[in-house]
Amino acid sequence: MNNLVGEIPMSLSALSFLEYLNLSDNNLSGRIPESTQLSTFNASIYAGNEGLCGPPLPKCSSHETYQDPPEQTKADKIDLVIQYSSVAIRFIVGFWCFIGIMILKKEVRVTFFRWWDKICDDIYVQLALKLKKLKPQNGENSLFCAKCSRNNFN
Template sequence: MGKIPSKIGGMKNLESLDLSNNHLSGEIPAAISNLSFLSYLNLSYNDFTGQIPLGTQLQSFDARSYAGNPKLCGLPLTKNCSKEENYDKAKQGGANESQNKSLYLGMGVGFVVGLWGLWGSLFLNRAWRHKYFRLLDRILDWIYVFVALKINKFGELRASSR
C-alpha cells in the first residue's frame, strides 16, 4: 500500500524498527543504511523489490528480517540480484521517461496555446488592447517613480552620513 519514506534516514538515534506485515512496497530506501544505532530490523512479509541497500548495518541483520519479500535480493539473502532484474528496472525507467516526455510536451503545448490565446485576444479586441497597455504603462510608471524615490532617498542618506 505504501512505501518507506526516504526521510527515515534522518532518525539518527533509532534503535529498533519493525515494519513487518504492513503491506509496504517499492524499494528499501538507501537512507535506511544511515541509521547507525539500529540494532533490530524487521521488514518481513511486505512487498519490497530490488536490492537491499549496501551498508554494513543492513547486511548484518538476519535473513529472517527480510523474509516474505520474494522480489527482494542481495545480502544477507541467498537470492543474488541478477542482470535480468537490472534490465527490468531500466525498462521501467524507460517507460517513466516516456511519460515525462509526454508531460513536458503537454505543458509546452498548453503554454503556447495559452500565450496565443492572450495575445490573440489583445490583437483582435481593440478595447482590451488599449486597457492592457494603459495598465502596463501605469505599472511601469509606478515602478519608475518608486525606484527614483528610493535612489533619491539613498543619495540623501549617503550625503548626510559624510
C-alpha cells in the first residue's frame, strides 16, 4: 500500500537474498520480472495490482507487455512553454510596475518607506519586550552574578 505505479524494476529480479516481499495493493502493471526469487513468492504478495501478470500470477498471455505511457506531444510541450512564459511575464510586469511607481512617484516612495520603518520598529519593540520577559528580574537567579563578578553555579 505504498501507491507504487508502473513496472516492477528488472533490477529487483537480480536480488537473491529476499526473504519477504509485499507489493500488494499498489498500482503496479506489466510483467513480473522472471527470476527464481520473485517467482517463488506466493501470488498474494501481488494482490491488488490489476495490471500485473506473469508467474506466479495465473493470467498473462505470452504477447502481453506493459506499454509505456505516451510521450509528450509537441502541443503539450508548447502549452508548457506558454504556461511558464506567462508566469515569467506576469512576474516581470508586476515587479517593474512596483519599482516604476516607486521611482516615479516621490509620495508613494516616502509613504512606503515610512510604512516599512514602522513595521520594523514594531517588530523590534515586540522582540525587545519578549526578551525582557525572558531575563531574570534579580541577579540571584542568573548564572552570572554581576555584583560579585564571579560565576554562580550553585
